[in-house]
Amino acid sequence: MPAADVLIAGAGPTGLVLALWLTHFGIRVRIVDKAAEPGTTSRALAVQARTLELYRQMGLAQAVVDRGAKVAGANFWVKGRHRARVSLQGIGEGISEFAFLLIYPQDEHEKLLIARLADLGVHVERNTELIRFTELLRFTEPGKEVNAVLKRDGNTEEGCYCRYIVGCDGARSKVREIIGTGFPGGTYEHFFYVADVEAAGPAINRELNIDLDHADFVVVFPLHDEGHIRLIGTVKERPDCTPADLTFNDVGRRAIEQLKVDVRKVSWFSTYHVHHRVTDHFRKGRAFLAGDAAHIHSPAGGQGMNTGIGDAINLAWKLAAVLQGKADDALLDTYEAERIGFARQLVATTDRVFTAVTSTNRWAKFVRTRLFPLIMPVAVRFAFVRRFLFRTVSQTQIQYRESPLSEGRAGVVLGGDRLPWIRFADGTSNYDTLAEPRWQVHVYGDVDSPLEMACRELGVVFHRFAWQREMSDAGLTEGAMYLLRPDQYVALVEKQGVKELRNYFESRQLRP
Template sequence: MASCSGSPPAGVTDELVAAGNPAVRLCLHAQGRQRSVPLFDLGLADTAYPYLLLLSQAETERVLGEHLAAAGVDVERGVELVGLDAGAGGGAVATLRHADGRQELVAARFVVGCDGAHSTVRHLTGIGFEGGAYPQTFVLADLEADGVDGAAAHVFLAEQGMLLLFPLGRPASWRMIVMRPPTDHTPPDAPVTLDEVQTLADTYAGRAIRLRDPVWMTNFRLHHRAATRYRAGPVFLAGDAAHIHSPVGAQGMNTGIQDAVNLGWKLAQALRGKAGPALLDSYEQERAPVGRMVLRFTDRAFAVAVSTNPVVRFARTRIVPALLPVLLASKLVRATAFRTVAELNIGYRHRPLSAQGAGAPRRGPRAGDRLPDAPLPTSEAASTLHQLIARPGWHLLLCGPADAWPATVTARLDRYRLTVHRLTGAVPALRRLGVTGVAALYLVRPDGHVSYRSGDSDLTGLLAYLDRWVGA
C-alpha cells in the first residue's frame, strides 16, 4: 500500500492513481459501535493529490518496474550480492552470484544498498542497525471478506489489540492485518490457516465478518531499527536497509522512495563530475533525521495500538473511538494529519544545502521546504508549478515584475545546467511563494525542494550558491 505524497517520477503518477483507490472513509469499530470518519477529502491547494491512495505494494512495484523498463533500465532478478570490497581506489567491487551459480565481479563508483531490512550491503560494510523487535505477532492476509462495507477502510479496536481491513482490490478485495492477542504464543514461522484467521477476526469483530478465498496469509513480527550511518565511503543505504518501523502510518515504502529520490540526483551529479564530497554527505545529513522521526512517530502510534497497559487499553477502546471523529471533523486537524502521513511536511531547513539570500520573502516556502504546488495561468506551458518543474534537474523560478529580470541579468545564468522559468503574471503561484509585487527568486533542487531563495534581482548570492552546489 502506498500513500501519495510528492512528485513520483514523470509519467508514473496517472497510472498509480488509476490503479489505486482514493475514495475511502475510515470506519472505527469499538465496543459494538461503529463510527465513520472522512479520510482525506480536503482539497488541499498545494498538492494535486490531496488524498490517501490505497494501492498494494506489489502493484506499485509493477508500475514502477514497467516504467523503468520503458526507460531502458533493466532490473536483473535472481542475482545476489555476496561480497563487497569498498576499500581500494575510491570505488567498490561487488561480487554477484547468478541463479546458475556463476559469480561476477562488478566495479562501481558507488553502491547503494536498497536490499531491505536484512541488508547484505549493511552487514558487509559493518554499519550497525540499532533498535529492537516488538514482542507482538501479527497475521497479514489478502482475502475476500463478506459483511464489511467495501467503500471504507475498517479499524476494529479492542482490549486485546486491533484488526485492520483495507480495500486494496488486488490481489484480493481486502488486506487484513490482525494482532494475535497477548495470550497467543504462536511462533512467527508457523503456517496460518483460514479457520485460524476467522477465529482471530471473530475476537475483534464478533461474528460480523465472514472470510474466504485467501490469496496468501502469513505471520509476521515488527522491528524498530535505524542504521548507525547511511554512508560508508562509496557505499550508501536507502529504504528498509536504513530504517524499519511498524507499518502504522503506512510510511515505510514512501520514506524509502524519498531516500532514493534524495540520493539519486546527488549521485547523478557526482557521476557527471559536478559534485564535491559535501553534496554526497548531505544525503545522510538530510535523510537520517527523517528516518529517526518516522521511527519515533510510528513507535508512539504503535504503542497506543497494541499496549496491554490498562490505561492505554481504556484509551484505545473508549477515548480514541469517541475523540477521533470529533478531532477529524476539524479541517485543520485533518490537514495536519494528512500532511504528516503523506510526508508533505518533510523538509531540510538548516541543512548545508539550504540557504537564503538577502531580502528573502517573509512568507512562502523556506529553503529546504518542499516547493508547494499552485495553479498557473492558462497562458503558461504548464498548468501547475509542479508540472513546470517536472523535468529532471535544477529549476530556477524568477518571480515578480517582468522588467525585474532583463536579459543582461539572466545571461549570467547561461553557464549553469538549470531550467529557468519566469513567473510574472502567475498570481496564485506567486502568492503561494510569498511574492507580492517585488522581485524574488526560488532555486528548486531536482527532488522538488527549495534550495535557495532571495528577495531581489541581485544574482550575487545565487551565483555563489550555484558555483558551490550545481557547478557550471
Template sequence: MAPDVLVVGAGPTGLATACGLLRQGVSVRVVDRAEGPAVTSRANFLHARGSEVLDRLGALRELPEESLRAMMITTYLGDRPIASLRFGDPGLRTAAPPMVVSQARVEAALRDRLAELGAAVEWGSTLVDLQQDSTGVTAVLGTGESVRTGWVVGCDGAGSVTRRLAGIGFPGVRISERYLLADLHIDWDLDRSGTTGWVSPAGMIGAMPMPSPNADLWRLIAYDPAEGGVKPSEREIVERFRRIVPERTGRSDARIRDATWVSLFTVHRRLAEVYRRGRVLLAGDAAHVHAPFGGQGMLTGLGDAENLAWKLGLIVNGRADESLLDSYEAERRPLATQVLRGTTAVTKVNIAAGPVGRFLRDRLLVPVLNLPWVQRWATYSASQLWVSYRRGPLGTARLTREPRPGDRVPDLHCVCPDGAVSRLYAELRGRFAVLTPGAEEQGGVASVQRRPGKHVVFLRYVDDRREMWLVRPDGHLAWRGRDVSLLERWLTTALSTGRAKR
C-alpha cells in the same frame, strides 16, 4: 562496461534510485536476489509525497486511476462506531491524493519506467561480497561474477546484505508484538468506501478494501501475540482469522472463503548508524525499519531515493564534489528518526492491553480524532508534504518569507523557454530549475550553467513573482533572491562543499 552505480534491491526504493540516476545519464545495474517480481506486498498505501516523487520520475502512470480512494478510517468499540478519521487531499496541488494501491503495483510502474530509460532488473542476483578502494567498489554476485562499479547503493531491505558487508551497524529493538496479515475473499456487507478497525481487549483488527473485480477482496490485519514462538502455517493463519473476526468485530455474517496471500510480521524499530561508508550508501528499509502503521515505509524510502539520486548523479557526472553526499544523511536521517517515533507511538496505541491504556485510547484519544482540525493535521502529517531541509546543510533556518530554502516548492505552473506552459515538476526531470520573472532575467542567469551544466532548466513564472528561485531536482527550494551573483555563489559552494555556506 562497468556501471557507474550498482543498485542492490529492486523494491520501490531501489527502482526509484535507479530511475533517478538514469535520467541524469548515469549507467546503472539493478540486482535483486529474488527470482522475480513480487505479486503482492504488505505495503498498500501511498501518500501524496510518494505520488509526487513518482510524478517527477515519470512513473506515476495510471496508478491514480487504478487505486481505491478508501480514505475514511472508521473505528469501532464492539458494534459502536467511536471515531471516523478522513484522509483527504491535503489541498497543496499534489500529483494525486492518498491512494490504496499495492506496493507491487508501484514497483511494476517503476520497472516500466526503468525499461524506458534503458535498464532492467537482474533477478536471482545476490550480492555476496564487496571490497572498496579510493576509486570504486568491486562487488561479487552469487553467480561468481565480479562487478566493478563506482558506487553501490543498498536498497535491499531490513536484512540488507549491503549494510552488513559495509560494516554499518543497525541498532534498535525487536518489539514482541506480532501481527497477522491476509488478503481474503470475504462475503459481508462491510462498507468498501473506507477502512474499518475494531479495538478489543483481545487486540486490534482492521479491514481495508483491496482492488478486485468482484469487490470482495479485503486486506485484514490483526494483533496476534506469539504463542510459544511457534510460527503458524498459511492455513492456520486463515483459520485464525475465521475465529478472530467474529470474536473481535461482532460480525457473525462474515464468511471468509479463501486467501490470495497471507503473511505475518513482528515489529522492528531500527536505524542505521550511518547512511554511507565510503562508496557504499543505504536507502529505504536498509537504513531504517519501523512499524507499518501509517503507510510511512514505502513513502520514506521513495524520499530517500530521490534525495540520493540527484546528488549522486551530479557527482558521477563530475558536476559536484563527494562532500555533497554528506547532505544526504544530514537531511534524511532526522526524518527517519521522526518516523520511527511516530510509528512506535501508533503501535502502542493500537495494542494497548491494560485497562488504563485502553481507557485512554478508547475514551479520550479516539474521540479526539473526530475533530476536524485533528483530521486535517493527520492528513498533512501522514502525507510528508511538511518535510523540510531548512535546518540541513543546504538550507537555512533564518527567518525569511516562505518557502524558505529547504522547504517543498508547490508544483507551480511555469513557462518553458519555447513559450509552452507546463508544470514545474514535469520540467525538473532530475535537474535544477531556475524560475525567473521574465525573459530578460532568463538571459541574465544563463551563467549559472557553469557549475551544473545541462542539469539545470530555465523557466518563467506565470504569475507576478519578482524574485528568482532555484529549485532542487527533488522539488525543494535551494535559493531565492534577486542577485545573480549570489545564485552562482550558492551553486558553486553547495556543489563543491555540500553546504550552503562555506
C-alpha cells in the same frame, strides 16, 4: 567482469526507483536481487502525496492513481459497533494535487516500476546475490572504485566493478552488514499477520475500517477490485508451533467477527514481527543504504515504502551529479545529513502511535476505545487539523532546512522546504514545471532581466509566474527568487540577485 556506475542490491520499490531515476539521468546501473521473482506477499499499501508528486518526473503518477484505490473515509469500530467515521475526502485540498489517501499494493507497484525500467533497457538480475565487496584504487585514473562479488543461481560467482554500491536489500541488508553501520533499535512483542482476501459485509465499503477493541486488533484496507480487501491484525498465541506453521485459522478472529467481515477466500497469508530500527550511518565510503536497509519501523501511517522511495530520489540526483562531474564527492555526504534525521523522527513517531494502538494499558484502552471515537470526528472538521494530519501522513512536511544545500528565507518559506503547491485558475499548477528533474528558478511576480540571462548562462531552467493572491496565501513572496533542486525542494530562496545565484553554485562546487 561487467561494470556499472552504480550497483544496486535489492529490487524492492526503493531499489527500483533508484535505478529508474539514475537511468533517466544517463547513469549505468545494475540492479540485482537474490529472489527468483518479484514479491507477491507485500505489506506496504499506501502511496503518499509526496511520492506521487515526485513520480510525475517519470510519468508514473497518473498510472499509480489509475491503478490504486482512493479512500474517502476511515471508520472506527469498538466491540462490534460502528463508533465514528472520519471523512478523508479532499483532506489535502490546497496543499497538493494529490489531496487524497491512495491504496496501491506494493506487489503491483513493483510490477509497474519493473516494466518502466525495462522500457529503458534495464532489467532486474534475479537469483543474483551480493556476497562481498571492497574498495580499491583505480588503475586507469586517480580515485577508487568498488569490486563486488555476486553469486548467480546459488553457485556461480561473478565480479562486478562499479563506482558506487547502494544497499536497498531490506532489514537483513548484506551491504549494511559489510560496512558495519549497525542497526540499533528493537522488536515489538506483538506478532502480526497480513492477508489478502475476498470478503463481504458492512466493512467492505472501499474505506478504511479499524477495530479498536483492546482484546483484538484488525484493520481492513480496500483494494482496487470490488470485494477484495487486505487485513492486518494480531495472531493468536500458539506456543506449540513456529510462525511459518501459522495459517489464517490462527489469527485473532474476534475483531473480524465484530466487523462482520465474511471471508470468502484467502488469496495469501503471511505473518511478521514489527521492528523499529535506524542504522547509525547511511553512507560509508562508496557504499550507501536506503529504504528498509537503513530504517525500519511500524506500519502506522503507511510511511515505510514512501520513505524508502524518498531516500532513493534524494540519493539519485546527487549520485548522477557526482558521476557526471557536476559536483564534488562531498555532495554525497548531504544524503545522510538530510535523510537520517527524518528517519529517526519517523521511527519515534510511529513507535508512539503503534504503542498506543496496541497497548493493553487501562488508560490507553480508555483513550483508544472511548475518547478517540468521540474527539476525532469533531477535530477533523477544523481546517488546521485536517491540514496538519495530511501534511504529516503525506510526507509533504519533510524539509531539509539544516542541510548544507539549503540557504535563505522569504516569508514563511526557507531554503530546504518543499515548494508550496498552487493551482491556477486555468487548472494548471506551478508544479507542472517540475516534471523534469532539473535545477530551475521560479519567480512569482516581476522579474529582473539580468536574472533570466544568468539562468541561461548557468544552464538553470527559468520560470516566471504572474502574481496572484493565491500565491501569498500559499506562503510565497512576491518577487522572490526560488532556486529548486532536481528533487523539487527549495535550495535557495532570496531576493532576485545574479550574485546570490552564482555564489550558491560556486560555494558548493556545483554545476546545474
